[in-house]
Amino acid sequence: MSALLTVQSLQVQYGAVNAVRGIDLEVREGEIIALLGANGAGKSSTLNALVGLAPASAGKITFKGQDVTGSAPERFASLGMTLSPEGRRVFGTLSVQENLLMGAYSMRDKGEIKTAWERVFDLFPILRERREQFAGTLSGGQQQMLAVGRALMSNPRLLLLDEPSLGLAPKIVEQVFELISVLRKQGVTLMVVEQNVSMALEIADRGYVMASGRIAASGTAAELRNSDTLQAAYLGAD
Amino acid sequence: MDLFLQQTVNAFALGGTYALLALGLAMVFSTMGLINFAHGELMTIAGYILMACGLAGVPFAFSILLAIAAAVLAAIVMERIAFRPVRNASGATMLVTSFAVSMILQVLFQNFISARSQAVLVPEILSESVRFGGLVIGVNKIAAIVTTIVMLIFLDRFMKHHRIGIAMRAAAEDFSVARLMGIRANTVIAGAFALSGFLAGVAAVLWVSQRASVDPLMGFTPVLKAFIAAILGGLGSLRGAVAGGFLLGFIEIYLAAYLPSGMQEFRDPIALCLVVLVLIFRPNGLIPSPALKAEKV
Ligand SMILES: Nc1ncnc2c1ncn2[C@@H]1O[C@H](COP(=O)(O)OP(=O)(O)OP(=O)(O)O)[C@@H](O)[C@H]1O
Numbered sequence: 001m002s003a004l005l006t007v008q009s010l011q012v013q014y015g016a017v018n019a020v021r022g023i024d025l026e027v028r029e030g031e032i033i034a035l036l037g038a039n040g041a042g043k044s045s046t047l048n049a050l051v052g053l054a055p056a057s058a059g060k061i062t063f064k065g066q067d068v069t070g071s072a073p074e075r076f077a078s079l080g081m082t083l084s085p086e087g088r089r090v091f092g093t094l095s096v097q098e099n100l101l102m103g104a105y106s107m108r109d110k111g112e113i114k115t116a117w118e119r120v121f122d123l124f125p126i127l128r129e130r131r132e133q134f135a136g137t138l139s140g141g142q143q144q145m146l147a148v149g150r151a152l153m154s155n156p157r158l159l160l161l162d163e164p165s166l167g168l169a170p171k172i173v174e175q176v177f178e179l180i181s182v183l184r185k186q187g188v189t190l191m192v193v194e195q196n197v198s199m200a201l202e203i204a205d206r207g208y209v210m211a212s213g214r215i216a217a218s219g220t221a222a223e224l225r226n227s228d229t230l231q232a233a234y235l236g237a238d
Numbered sequence: 239m240d241l242f243l244q245q246t247v248n249a250f251a252l253g254g255t256y257a258l259l260a261l262g263l264a265m266v267f268s269t270m271g272l273i274n275f276a277h278g279e280l281m282t283i284a285g286y287i288l289m290a291c292g293l294a295g296v297p298f299a300f301s302i303l304l305a306i307a308a309a310v311l312a313a314i315v316m317e318r319i320a321f322r323p324v325r326n327a328s329g330a331t332m333l334v335t336s337f338a339v340s341m342i343l344q345v346l347f348q349n350f351i352s353a354r355s356q357a358v359l360v361p362e363i364l365s366e367s368v369r370f371g372g373l374v375i376g377v378n379k380i381a382a383i384v385t386t387i388v389m390l391i392f393l394d395r396f397m398k399h400h401r402i403g404i405a406m407r408a409a410a411e412d413f414s415v416a417r418l419m420g421i422r423a424n425t426v427i428a429g430a431f432a433l434s435g436f437l438a439g440v441a442a443v444l445w446v447s448q449r450a451s452v453d454p455l456m457g458f459t460p461v462l463k464a465f466i467a468a469i470l471g472g473l474g475s476l477r478g479a480v481a482g483g484f485l486l487g488f489i490e491i492y493l494a495a496y497l498p499s500g501m502q503e504f505r506d507p508i509a510l511c512l513v514v515l516v517l518i519f520r521p522n523g524l525i526p527s528p529a530l531k532a533e534k535v
């Protein structure tokens with residue numbers, strides 16, 4: 001299968017901090033990729049750099065064959081790559097409905113928006129129930145669903161999820177992982193940053209393990225499950 | 239009692255104007271983090287357009303439209319030329335930039351128009367008054383109150399139902415995530431400036447209608463008051479700006495009406511003390527901005 005996203009020698013710097021120090025990644029159509037690593041390894045910086053939220057100081061990002069390095073964040077929704085950021089970051093003072101509407105901001109076609117709308121409400125019936133409610137009043141799990149639903153509103157080809165299970169009750173965490181599998185069946189390619197390594201490697205096809213801004217290990221999920229580098233990356237690096 | 243009602247009407251008229259101005263400041267601040275000191279000059283520009291139209295014999299209704307349009311245009315140009323280049327700079331840089339814009343415009347008005355106050359032709363009807371029972375209310379006061387109400391309703395609808403309005407609220411809460419949704423920073427910021435110019439234009443028409451004159455510093459005092467109102471309400475909060483504007487209007491008018499004559503010269507300090515008192519109990523203002531809340535969580 002062809003590469004949907006290719007990342008070459010990506011570096012991310014915040015002033016003097018080198019968060020990402022030259023990494024290569026590849027995501028193929030239809031895959032679920034797990035991006036793993038200890039706190040501060042540079043996972044969020046990587047995802048943020050992919051959609052222009054963090055400054056890529058060097059390297060090249062190719063999405064659907066197009067060079068998108070350095071593009072402004074507002075371009076990616078219509079290109080088909082969306083990020084559901086770490087910490088959910090739903091618009092708390094907007095209603096559930098308005099949050100979703102913003103997710104579809106890049107789409108003009110009314111019919112398309114309606115279809116996206118129905119799909120999200122089918123995935124998350126609770127959001128349909130709570131559509132008038134302020135997002136800030138939802139529970140953590142519901143906010144996570146809203147964050148993912150909002151990202152899905154633009155019909156992404158590639159969905160980047162940054163710690164979707166963070167701070168959720170174990171039962172809800174399971175739902176989140178189930179959702180990831182369902183989305184793949186719907187034809188969405190996913191790259192998921194997760195703290196829950198074993199669960200992530202269960203659903204992922206392949207994974208990358210980051211340590212101190214570098215890729216410390218990569219391979220199929222099965223390979224990573226048995227690899228020592230994975231443990232080393234978590235225990236050794238930071 | 240009649241005096242009280244009379245003053246209440248005055249307070250609504252003045253507070254409404256402050257509210258419109260504070261709302262414009264809050265819109266720009268909430269989307270861009272810029273405290274726009276040149277907001278007052280938008281008002282002054284609208285004032286000069288009213289003056290010019292009066293001299294040229296343009297019907298007043300039409301000159302109102304032109305004045306407001308000029309303020310909107312000036313706001314958009316201001317953003318494009320002065321503020322876009324410093325958009326990602328620190329708050330202090332933006333603040334100094336807005337000071338500079340304000341000063342430059344004031345000097346231009348002084349040198350190319352006049353340093354002195356110019357008369358503005360205002361229709362007679364605005365200086366007449368209407369009797370309601372024991373109350374005598376100036377037509378200009380009624381116009382100010384009605385205009386404020388209409389504007390607030392319009393803005394409320396726009397921010398609730400128009401997709402750009404919703405996008406502006408989203409961006410005010412979390413700008414980066416809003417951009418991820420495909421909401422263009424330029425659209426939101428230019429939109430905020432255009433609306434703030436619109437509000438400044440309307441406020442200028444109300445202001446000039448009551449005073450029939452315009453001078454290079456016309457915008458300074460009302461906008462200074464609007465800053466206080468915006469902070470009182472909670473900087474960056476739209477509802478807060480409206481609440482702060484009205485509250486400040488009420489404080490000023492009631493103090494002017496009821497403070498013993500010997501103390502009238504301390505009116506402004508007393509008003510500011512009351513503002514400080516409110517802020518001691520509610521340091522983030524009456525209705526804190528959503529972005530502030532988001533940061534705390
Ligand atoms: N905006 C920023 N400014 C400065 N330094 C930053 C910024 N964001 C992240 N960093 C630093 O960059 C490094 C990588 O952070 P990043 O958030 O990418 O890690 P992460 O792998 O996502 O960690 P976590 O598991 O805690 O989310 C850290 O040292 C962090 O302190």
Ligand SMILES: [Mg+2]
Pocket residue numbers: 043044045086162
């Ligand atoms: Mg992270």
